Amino acid sequence: MMITAIQEQRLTKSGPQNAALRDYDSVRRAIAFISERWRNQPTIEAMADAAAVTPDELHHLFRRWAGLTPKAFMQALTLDHAKGLLRDSASVLDAALDSGLSGPGRLHDLFVTHEAMSPGEWKNGGAGMTLRYGFHACPFGTAIVIASQRGLAGLAFADPGEEPTAFADMKRRWPNATYVEDHDGTVGLAQRVFDTRLWRSDQPLRVVLIGTDFEVRVWETLLKIPMGRAVCYSDIANKIKNPKASRAVGAAVGRNPVSFVVPCHRALGKGGTLTGYHWGITRKQAMLGWEAGQVGLH
Numbered sequence: 001m002m003i004t005a006i007q008e009q010r011l012t013k014s015g016p017q018n019a020a021l022r023d024y025d026s027v028r029r030a031i032a033f034i035s036e037r038w039r040n041q042p043t044i045e046a047m048a049d050a051a052a053v054t055p056d057e058l059h060h061l062f063r064r065w066a067g068l069t070p071k072a073f074m075q076a077l078t079l080d081h082a083k084g085l086l087r088d089s090a091s092v093l094d095a096a097l098d099s100g101l102s103g104p105g106r107l108h109d110l111f112v113t114h115e116a117m118s119p120g121e122w123k124n125g126g127a128g129m130t131l132r133y134g135f136h137a138c139p140f141g142t143a144i145v146i147a148s149q150r151g152l153a154g155l156a157f158a159d160p161g162e163e164p165t166a167f168a169d170m171k172r173r174w175p176n177a178t179y180v181e182d183h184d185g186t187v188g189l190a191q192r193v194f195d196t197r198l199w200r201s202d203q204p205l206r207v208v209l210i211g212t213d214f215e216v217r218v219w220e221t222l223l224k225i226p227m228g229r230a231v232c233y234s235d236i237a238n239k240i241k242n243p244k245a246s247r248a249v250g251a252a253v254g255r256n257p258v259s260f261v262v263p264c265h266r267a268l269g270k271g272g273t274l275t276g277y278h279w280g281i282t283r284k285q286a287m288l289g290w291e292a293g294q295v296g297l298h
Contacts, residue, residue: 020137023065024286025160026051027139030058031282031289034074044070065139076292077285082272085230085288093224093231093239112223112261113204115150116216124175126210133170133179134186135163138194139290140260140283145186145193146170151206152189154257157279164281173257175212193261196294207258214240218252221265225266230288232270247291254278260287 033050034042047070047138048058062070075081131153133146138157144167146154154173158166171179192198192205209216217240225231233246233253240249256264259279265287269275277284 018150020139021142021160021239023061024139024141026053026058026061027065027286028159028282030062030070031077031285034077035282036286038074038078041074043167047074066290067296068293069204073289073293076289079272081292082230082288083267084272085228085266086230086232086268086272090113101117111199111204112207114207114209114220114223117208117210122210122212124176126177127168128226129174131174131177131179132182132185133167134181134183134190136187136190137185138190140286142166143194144170145190146257147182147186147189148208150208152258152261153208153210155193155259155261156257157259166232170257172272173255205261207261207264207268210257211252214248215252215255218249219256219258219262222253222256222262222264222267227263227266227291228259230266230268230272233267234270236267250275263287 030047030051037046044055044058048055051061054062058070062068062073066073069078107118129148131146131148132183133154135146136143136145142158142160142163144154144156144158144163145152146156154170155172155256156166171177182209189205209219211219218236221236221239233244233249236253237243237245238247242248249265253264253267254276256262259265265277265284267275274281274284
């Protein structure tokens, strides 16, 4: 399905949404530059030049976007920082509450309640389901929000011009469902996900997980990783009592349909390597850096 002219107009109109997309475009270029040169500790002038903004604009952009200075954000992209996220990674999951919902260790995280679709609904490719969708600006580009009657069922991301491809990728997951564009009906979910002021334990975000039993167990384990921490694929395999399934765990992480909320970006390779991310390594780096700023704010 191609994006309609109305959708294109929404994505390009002026206002806060357009400003958010411009912010992420500059951040994305800065991240790409930093990722290649962080060992040389580039100057803010060099970072600003890569992002096509002035040094002052870059400083204010990162403070507004992530609550970090450009230098602090650069530090958040280093391998040393990734290794720090993995510190005692196995015990992070062992110490998580069984429900994976709340507690002191998740002070800065989304409060999420979730349920899984029945195996029959998954095997039928979503037949009989009506999924509403909308395109919304967010801190990580354009978010594609997909909702069922039970709650948030899908969250994907796209860079400018890639919206049709990203939406088609999500549709392939549940090819027999009925899809209805509903920008106004999904904007509230987008706000709940990305506006940290709406992360409230007394009003948890309801998420519906649509996948195999194995995939759902992996995704439920991801929900237990606190913001500001990370785990290895092998830690997840051990947690679901299938220690030889690290490769299968990696595949299940890659098929996570509710990105960011179910934090697959917090799964790293051994030693802190940033392994493949379905929506792009740069976006994974952006999420980890953004979360570093959120943790530092509290």
